[in-house]
Amino acid sequence: MRIARYECAHANNKFMNKKNKKLALTGGAAAAEALKQIEIDVMPIYPITPQTTIIETYAGFEANGEVETEMIKVESEHSAMSAAIGASSAGARTATATSSQGLALMHEVLYIASGFRLPIMMLVSARALASPINIHGDHSDVMGCRDSGWIQLFCENGQEVYDKTIIGMKLAEKVKLPIMVIMDGFNTSHSVENLEILETKVVQEFVGEFEAISPLLDTENPVTYGAVALQNSYFEFRIDQEEAMKSAEEEYEKIAKDFEKISGRKYDIFEEYRLEDAEKIMVLTGSAAGTAKVIVDKLRENGEKVGILKIGLFRPFPHKKIAESLKNAKEIIVLDRAQSIGTYPPFYSEITKSLYEAKEIKKIKSYVYGLGGRDIFQKQIEDVFAGKIEGGYIK
Amino acid sequence: MNKELAKYYSAGHSACAGCGFPAIVRAVLGELKTDVVIANATGCLEVTSTLYPYSAWKAPYIHNAFENAAATISGVEKAYESLKKKGKIRKKIKFIAFGGDGGTYDIGLQSLSGALERGHNFLYVCYDNGGYMNTGNQRSSATPYGAFTETTPTGKESFGKIETRKNLMEIVNAHRIQYLAQANVAYLADLKKKAKKALETDGPSFLLVFSPCTNNWKFPTSQYVNVGKLATETNFWPLYEIENGEHKLNFEPKKITPVTEFLKTQGRFKHLFKEENKPHLEEIQKLVNEEFARIANLCE
Numbered sequence: 001m002r003i004a005r006y007e008c009a010h011a012n013n014k015f016m017n018k019k020n021k022k023l024a025l026t027g028g029a030a031a032a033e034a035l036k037q038i039e040i041d042v043m044p045i046y047p048i049t050p051q052t053t054i055i056e057t058y059a060g061f062e063a064n065g066e067v068e069t070e071m072i073k074v075e076s077e078h079s080a081m082s083a084a085i086g087a088s089s090a091g092a093r094t095a096t097a098t099s100s101q102g103l104a105l106m107h108e109v110l111y112i113a114s115g116f117r118l119p120i121m122m123l124v125s126a127r128a129l130a131s132p133i134n135i136h137g138d139h140s141d142v143m144g145c146r147d148s149g150w151i152q153l154f155c156e157n158g159q160e161v162y163d164k165t166i167i168g169m170k171l172a173e174k175v176k177l178p179i180m181v182i183m184d185g186f187n188t189s190h191s192v193e194n195l196e197i198l199e200t201k202v203v204q205e206f207v208g209e210f211e212a213i214s215p216l217l218d219t220e221n222p223v224t225y226g227a228v229a230l231q232n233s234y235f236e237f238r239i240d241q242e243e244a245m246k247s248a249e250e251e252y253e254k255i256a257k258d259f260e261k262i263s264g265r266k267y268d269i270f271e272e273y274r275l276e277d278a279e280k281i282m283v284l285t286g287s288a289a290g291t292a293k294v295i296v297d298k299l300r301e302n303g304e305k306v307g308i309l310k311i312g313l314f315r316p317f318p319h320k321k322i323a324e325s326l327k328n329a330k331e332i333i334v335l336d337r338a339q340s341i342g343t344y345p346p347f348y349s350e351i352t353k354s355l356y357e358a359k360e361i362k363k364i365k366s367y368v369y370g371l372g373g374r375d376i377f378q379k380q381i382e383d384v385f386a387g388k389i390e391g392g393y394i395k
Numbered sequence: 396m397n398k399e400l401a402k403y404y405s406a407g408h409s410a411c412a413g414c415g416f417p418a419i420v421r422a423v424l425g426e427l428k429t430d431v432v433i434a435n436a437t438g439c440l441e442v443t444s445t446l447y448p449y450s451a452w453k454a455p456y457i458h459n460a461f462e463n464a465a466a467t468i469s470g471v472e473k474a475y476e477s478l479k480k481k482g483k484i485r486k487k488i489k490f491i492a493f494g495g496d497g498g499t500y501d502i503g504l505q506s507l508s509g510a511l512e513r514g515h516n517f518l519y520v521c522y523d524n525g526g527y528m529n530t531g532n533q534r535s536s537a538t539p540y541g542a543f544t545e546t547t548p549t550g551k552e553s554f555g556k557i558e559t560r561k562n563l564m565e566i567v568n569a570h571r572i573q574y575l576a577q578a579n580v581a582y583l584a585d586l587k588k589k590a591k592k593a594l595e596t597d598g599p600s601f602l603l604v605f606s607p608c609t610n611n612w613k614f615p616t617s618q619y620v621n622v623g624k625l626a627t628e629t630n631f632w633p634l635y636e637i638e639n640g641e642h643k644l645n646f647e648p649k650k651i652t653p654v655t656e657f658l659k660t661q662g663r664f665k666h667l668f669k670e671e672n673k674p675h676l677e678e679i680q681k682l683v684n685e686e687f688a689r690i691a692n693l694c695e
Contacts, residue, residue, distance in 0.1 A: 041477040044470060068480060070473040074466060075509030082463035082506065086434065086470025089457050092477050094470070112459055216455040216471055217484055219430035224450035226441075226458030233447050 021197040027158040027188035028053025030195055031097070031123045031181070034165035036061050037203040040121075041092035041210075044072040044083035048102040049135045050185040051125040055097055077102035081109040081122075088118035089225050091215025093169075095120065099185055100127035103141045107148070110178075114149025114241060116225055119172035119179070119210075122150075123165065126286070126337075127185035128372040136373020137185035139286070139338040143346045149241055151179040151248050152315040154285040156271075158183075158193040163265055164312075166198075170207050170255050175248045177241075182314075184337075186373060187287035202262050245316045252313055269318045271310040272325055274300060278307030280385060281326060283351055284335035285311040288369065288376050292335075295381045306385055317350050323358030326351075332364040333384055335394070339368055369394035401453075403431065408451035410443040413616025415580040415606030415623065416522040420493065422583055423520055423602070424454070426590040429487040432475075434468040436498030437461035439529045440522065462502035464492040465510035465519060472515045489594055490517040495606075496537035497527045500561050511570040511599045518593045518600045521563065522580075524608040532611035536561040539631075540682060541675050542663045544611075549666045554675050559682060564603055568637055572599045576636035576645075579605040581623025585634055585645055592638070605632045613662025625657040630687040635694060642693040654683045 025033060031054050035043070045055045061067045070092075074080045080096050088094040098106065103124060113120050126142050128134040142152060153168050155161045161183045172179040183189050214223045229237055249269060256267045271289075274296055275281060282292055289310040299306045309325055326332055332355075336345035343349070348366040355362055367384060369376045376394060383389050396406040403424045410417050416439065424431065432455045435441045441458045444451035459467040468490050478484040494503055499521040507519060526544050527533040534544040540559045543549050547556040567575050574596045576589040586604060593600035605626055607619045614622055626632035629652045634645040655676060658664040667676050 041481075042470060042473045044466075044473075068477070070477040072469055072473050072513065074469070075505060075512070079463060079466035079469070079506050079509055082459055082466035083470030083473070085459050086457065086467035086472075087474040087477075088470075090432070090471040090474030090478075092470075092474035094474075109460055109463065216432045216457060217475055217478065217488065219432070219455055219486070219488060222453055222455045224445055224452050224456045224458075226435075226456075227445040227447040227450060228442055229447040 019199045022194055023197050024192050024194050025158055026053045026190050026192050027155070027161045027183045028125060028190065029057040030158040030162040031165050031183070032057035032061065033197055034162045034203070035095050035121070036067050037198070037200045038166065038169050038207050039093065039204065040067070040069045040095045042070045042072065042084070042087035042094045044074050044080040044087065044096050046074050046077045046080045046098070046102065048077070048099045050127060050137070050189045051097045051099040051102070051123070053189050054123050054125065077105040078109065081106040081113065084120050085109060085113050085116060085118060088113070088120050089116060089215065090217045091212035093210040094118075095122065097123040097125070099125045100129055100141045104129060104144060107145060110145050110148040110150060112226070113178045115237065117176040117241070117244065119176055121165065121169050121172060122178065122180050124180045124182045125185045125189040126182050134372040137187050138371045138373065139336070140371070142180060142182050143338040143340065146315060146346065149177065149245065150315060151175075151177050151245070151313070153179060153181050153313055154311055155181065155183045155188065156285070156287060156289045156310065157188055158191065159195040159265070160267070161188060162195055162197065163259065163263060163267065166203055166207060167252070167255055167259050167267065171248060171252050173210060174251050174255065175244050176213070177244055177248060184287040198263060206259065206262055249313065249316050249318055267312060269313045269321060270325070271308070271312060273308035273310060275307040275309065275325060277305055279305040279330040280333065281307050281309055281329040281331070282333045282335060282385070283309045283311065283347060285314070285347070286337060288335065288337070291376060291378055292381050295378055295385065299382070299385060304385070311347065319350070319354040319357060322351065323354040323360055326355065326362065327358065327360055329362060332362050333367065334364065335367050335369055337368070337370045339371070367392065367394050400425070403452065403454040404444070405451050405453055407449070408444045409446065410439065411610055411616070413609035413619045414439070415524065415608070415619055416440050418583065419520065419522050419580050419586065419604050419606060422586045423491065423590040426587055426594055427489060428594070429489050431489050431491055432471050433457070434459070434464045434471065434490070434492040436464035436492070436494035436503055438495040438498050440493055440495065442529055461498050463506045464494045464498060464503060465507040468492040468517050469510045469513065469515045472517055490515070492517060492519045494519070494521055495529070496521060496523040496525060497535045500536045500563050504566070508570065511567065511572055511601070514598050516598055518596070518602065520602045520604060522604050522606040524606045526608070526611060528608045528611050537563070541667050541679055543666060544663070554666065554672050567601045570599070571640070572601060574636070574638050575601040577603045577632070577634060579623050579627050579632055579634060580607070581605070581620045582627065582634060582646065589636060592636070611663065614660050618660065622657070622660050625652070625660060628652045629654045629657040630683050631657050633687055633690050635690055642690070644691060644694040654680050
């Protein structure tokens, strides 16, 4: 149903370029397609389900001579990120992809990538964390590194993955921070959708050439990466990183606006779906947002004032704008696809913080759904809107 | 200081007086015929050369983390290949990674193995001081049998480390790389010759270099060359190389010096000279003899 809506939007799109292709791709292949068009110089990879659709598609491009990328088929995710850090520091446009345990294994070096201010692109096919081991989708892995200094951008479907990989690459290189473009494991990474691919020339002009600052390969001007910074300087480095991250919100808006000009597709920091007079607003992200939109359409037909706020940019978190968007709501329902064991789930924490800072007191409910790939059905979302499932778990 | 010596690694770093690795670094970098990018694992060398806002490095240098110097240099090398292919870079650049034994034998072994297997064009230099010296002398898998460290202390029930050293040369050789060698900072001419060969290798090459640690082996700073010399003269640290699968012994002592001559120079082995530890001294001599015979046999 969501796909049908997209088709319709494209047909009416005045920007629709005849040279744009329509392709049936998985979310993973859509990401690979975007990376191919962007022209990645170096791509260290290590396989993990459900990220494999991304790297296998890209390896296919390599095998057929469609890309000039140096792929490095490393022996672990830790080495994938370590090699990405080396390549990006050297001056190469660098991308990788991972999921779950792989992202957790990278954890140590994620902070080094962001500390070095390297614009590394990482596609994450978000998946549950062990134990118990589970290969299916949820957001535990990406939530586990939400403080690692990476920009985090969530996608609802394959088209968004393609588009946000392009937007994200430009954003990362603009603010000099690494970025995770996040799709739901299996739900998005393995689902085939009909999506629109821009002309490669248009993508390349949009993203532009990568110009590294002080790359290692500029041997005439040697630099030291990874110095020791102690009590007298470490703090300042951290403050700089925070400032850079803050600037990503505004830069994202500018870049997304420019992207709309070339694609006709609009990606605000978060998506406001039928919020104009909404009294009950559901906050969520990822593929479940597509299902929730169907219910909102249905409830709207019955005259219910409901809407969706779909999180896109999660790091930096747009507290002020979200509070503004939610200010007329009478009830807010927050759906997280991850726990934060021992405290409130991540989205719920951020939303309550946003409202508190804006001095808005709202009725707000917190739900956790979809852990370990558990499906969420239209009926359940309808029941949540109707207050039939009290706060807690949507199982 | 001699300008040529300090070309890439300048004076003013804060390594201990009598430390082995500054001479190793300079000897290796001195054999370069091209520009270079250096990666370094966390450890003494890194900490003492990069205290912000200073850096001892006059060549491009990257310290990423402890276990990933080889993976990091893999990325740098592939970035070079990519940009060269695209015509964005023309000059020749060599890639070198330095790591201590902790960052190489232990935590970085997987990363090193991966990079060797993939065949990146780089030289990995392990300066081996037989322990985690940067964190204050804990045992690594390179710590010799019987040595005192803070995590293998001597006591009523302990004579120091009970395990023998991991044979890293054998492990690296199992990757069938073109050139690898065991060297010693006390034999600079030999080390330089090996660095030259390693740098001329097209593909991965490896140097394992003996690097005495004054602080934690407990010997006077003036003695590091002597301690190094004794390690090789007693066959505790034979000098040899493996070139295209051919083993070659680079030093054969004219007369065999007992290993105790090497051990007694250092506080970390002091306890072994107590009467009750005599069997351990004998065990060490036996281990040295066996390993030297094994290598000598391969070199014939």
